[in-house]
Amino acid sequence: ANFRHVDESFFDDLEDMLIESDVGFEMSMKIADELRQEVKLQNAKKPKDVQNVIVEKMTEMYDQAGNGENSTIQMAEKGPTVILMVGVNGVGKTTTIGKMAKMYKDQGKKVILAAADTFRAGAIEQLNVWAQRDGVDIVKSAPKSDPSSVVFDAVKKARDENYDVLMVDTAGRLQNKVNLMNELSKMKKVLTREIPEAPHEVLLVLDATTGQNALTQAKTFKEATDVTGIVLTKLDGTARGGIVLAIRSELHLPVKYVGLGEKVTDLKPFDPNDFVYGLFKGLISE
Amino acid sequence: MAFEGLTERLQNAMKKLRGKGKVSEADLRATMREIRLALLEADVNFQVVREFVKTVEQRAKGAKVLEGLNPSQQIVKIVDEELTKTMGEAAVPLNKAPKIPTIIMMAGLQGAGKTTTVGKLALKLKNEQNARPLLIADDVYRPAAIEQLQTVGQQIDVPVFQLGTDVDPVEIAKRGLEQAKTNHNDYVIIDTAGRLQIDEKLMGELGNIKAAVHPNEILLVIDAMTGQNAVATAEGFDKVLDVTGVVLTKLDGDTRGGAALSIRAVTGKPIKFVGQGEKMADLDVFHPDRMASRILGM
Numbered sequence A: 001a002n003f004r005h006v007d008e009s010f011f012d013d014l015e016d017m018l019i020e021s022d023v024g025f026e027m028s029m030k031i032a033d034e035l036r037q038e039v040k041l042q043n044a045k046k047p048k049d050v051q052n053v054i055v056e057k058m059t060e061m062y063d064q065a066g067n068g069e070n071s072t073i074q075m076a077e078k079g080p081t082v083i084l085m086v087g088v089n090g091v092g093k094t095t096t097i098g099k100m101a102k103m104y105k106d107q108g109k110k111v112i113l114a115a116a117d118t119f120r121a122g123a124i125e126q127l128n129v130w131a132q133r134d135g136v137d138i139v140k141s142a143p144k145s146d147p148s149s150v151v152f153d154a155v156k157k158a159r160d161e162n163y164d165v166l167m168v169d170t171a172g173r174l175q176n177k178v179n180l181m182n183e184l185s186k187m188k189k190v191l192t193r194e195i196p197e198a199p200h201e202v203l204l205v206l207d208a209t210t211g212q213n214a215l216t217q218a219k220t221f222k223e224a225t226d227v228t229g230i231v232l233t234k235l236d237g238t239a240r241g242g243i244v245l246a247i248r249s250e251l252h253l254p255v256k257y258v259g260l261g262e263k264v265t266d267l268k269p270f271d272p273n274d275f276v277y278g279l280f281k282g283l284i285s286e
Numbered sequence B: 001m002a003f004e005g006l007t008e009r010l011q012n013a014m015k016k017l018r019g020k021g022k023v024s025e026a027d028l029r030a031t032m033r034e035i036r037l038a039l040l041e042a043d044v045n046f047q048v049v050r051e052f053v054k055t056v057e058q059r060a061k062g063a064k065v066l067e068g069l070n071p072s073q074q075i076v077k078i079v080d081e082e083l084t085k086t087m088g089e090a091a092v093p094l095n096k097a098p099k100i101p102t103i104i105m106m107a108g109l110q111g112a113g114k115t116t117t118v119g120k121l122a123l124k125l126k127n128e129q130n131a132r133p134l135l136i137a138d139d140v141y142r143p144a145a146i147e148q149l150q151t152v153g154q155q156i157d158v159p160v161f162q163l164g165t166d167v168d169p170v171e172i173a174k175r176g177l178e179q180a181k182t183n184h185n186d187y188v189i190i191d192t193a194g195r196l197q198i199d200e201k202l203m204g205e206l207g208n209i210k211a212a213v214h215p216n217e218i219l220l221v222i223d224a225m226t227g228q229n230a231v232a233t234a235e236g237f238d239k240v241l242d243v244t245g246v247v248l249t250k251l252d253g254d255t256r257g258g259a260a261l262s263i264r265a266v267t268g269k270p271i272k273f274v275g276q277g278e279k280m281a282d283l284d285v286f287h288p289d290r291m292a293s294r295i296l297g298m
């Protein structure tokens, strides 16, 4: 829906577009209202000016919702940086570890992976393929063994053998499974017991195709593991991941990386400007 | 922003009306807005919502429910009926070939639950029909996809055919089918790699597998947590494959699962099974009425 005139129907289209991007009804209305006001305030009339106002205002809204938190990865001052990956089933946790490990390896860091998904069929083999591809080390144990003991072995090895980065892969779990969420908290405690500042990052992986349930995911995982940031995967598809706006506004969680494909290089730092632009792609003419 | 069920919503919207007797056009409009909201919060696609609300409004007007005693309950009933109708009246069974083997192929986005569902379906057929399925490992892209299917096969004691990752998936499917014929397997279930519906090359590959083995059943596997994008996904896969059914996975979560309604509305294809957990026994036949209640939060 390209537009010539900026009238009420333009803002109706804008609301639809936001809803269609999974921003959620309430959040979409809130954003549309603010944009309406801003466009009026700045007296923008020409489409090009309106576009600029919208992208600028949206980026500003995103930044404001952030409470000045850190959108980069928090690295340990001394000793290994520990990154714990969490999320529901099939969102891209293991793949994102494969991508990030390579990134750190290329920076000259000594990287080790912990195969703490001992549950899903083939999960250990999958992480092992990534470790081999990336040329990094891995700690693993037998399928069905206690994930916390894998975490313990890995964090101990990372500390004793001076690794720079430890990335912990966990099994996917739906946030309403209380036992599995407790198991995750336990894994996190094991890390903290061995290294008081660890985990330095708890990254919640969210699939961009997810609808309103992503908000519940963020809330529950945050409660169980003190999530420090989000990785938004599968943005190479047709989904836009609009739910992160509501997550940002309610829970103040920053998106740190986005996944743009299945290859090792398909990982990019999150850019709010690009993201906002993506949301309005259909509305904003080139 | 907790999800309210539609029943509560309508009751709230109509609280003011109590004792007023007749309900005005404006009241009806407010009611339809609540329905629209509830469906959007449940992730039903916004265009599907628009059509749906139109239908409900017409029926409500026609049935003169607003003059009746309990308008909100009557409207909920209409919504529930329309939802159930859209989602198909009864559970639709799996297609069966006139001559063995029945060939089933899985397709869907990355991480939707295809490989897990292959195992679950094989176990179900084994338990319920004493079937002897053969699983074909046709995902040559995802790291350790073959090992995953082999592990699944071991768990349920069902053989897995694989040719490694260096053979073309079309060839793997053909050779797997030959082996099934030789061994008189009554079902063949093909696990394919996850792919985006906009990936022309990989979608073309699925088309070629279909042309090579002529599946009796092509199941589109979709994550129940999917949002507005469910429509684009379902349309994309259906266009290339003309799917015969849908499997909705991860319904053991707390998602409302509005994707079910979107998919049904745009493809008209039946949802045949729902995934309700990670274990091999966690696959159930789809019940449209239960899904309707779930989406509405009733």
Ligand SMILES: Nc1nc2c(ncn2[C@@H]2O[C@H](COP(=O)(O)OP(=O)(O)OP(=O)(O)O)[C@@H](O)[C@H]2O)c(=O)[nH]1
Binding pocket: A087, A088, A089, A090, A091, A092, A093, A094, A095, A096, A117, A120, A123, A170, A171, A172, A173, A205, A233, A234, A235, A236, A237, A258, A259, A260, A261, A262, A266, B110, B111, B142, B194, B196
């Ligand atoms: N298109 C696309 N696919 C992705 C992306 N990230 C991951 N995937 C694919 O999504 C599927 C699931 O990824 P995994 O890394 O196994 O997800 P997971 O969260 O570890 O899954 P579980 O461990 O089973 O919970 C795989 O097929 C990946 O290749 C992405 O950014 N884009």
Ligand SMILES: Nc1nc2c(ncn2[C@@H]2O[C@H](COP(=O)(O)OP(=O)(O)OP(=O)(O)O)[C@@H](O)[C@H]2O)c(=O)[nH]1
Binding pocket: A089, A090, A120, A172, A174, B108, B109, B110, B111, B112, B113, B114, B115, B116, B117, B139, B142, B145, B192, B193, B194, B195, B221, B249, B250, B251, B252, B253, B274, B275, B276, B277, B278, B282
């Ligand atoms: N809770 C729950 N998890 C499920 C269900 N079905 C599948 N899963 C999980 O979802 C994740 C992805 O499942 P897979 O079967 O690997 O998905 P896939 O579609 O084969 O993934 P790709 O091959 O990477 O495209 C795994 O962690 C499964 O255990 C379900 O019904 N409920």
Ligand SMILES: [K+]
Binding pocket: A089, A090, A091, A207, A209, B110, B111, B112, B223
């Ligand atoms: K998914």
Ligand SMILES: [Mg+2]
Binding pocket: A093, A094, A095, A117, A123, A169, A170, A171, A172
């Ligand atoms: Mg994984």
Ligand SMILES: [Mg+2]
Binding pocket: B114, B115, B116, B139, B142, B145, B191, B192, B193, B194
């Ligand atoms: Mg698979």
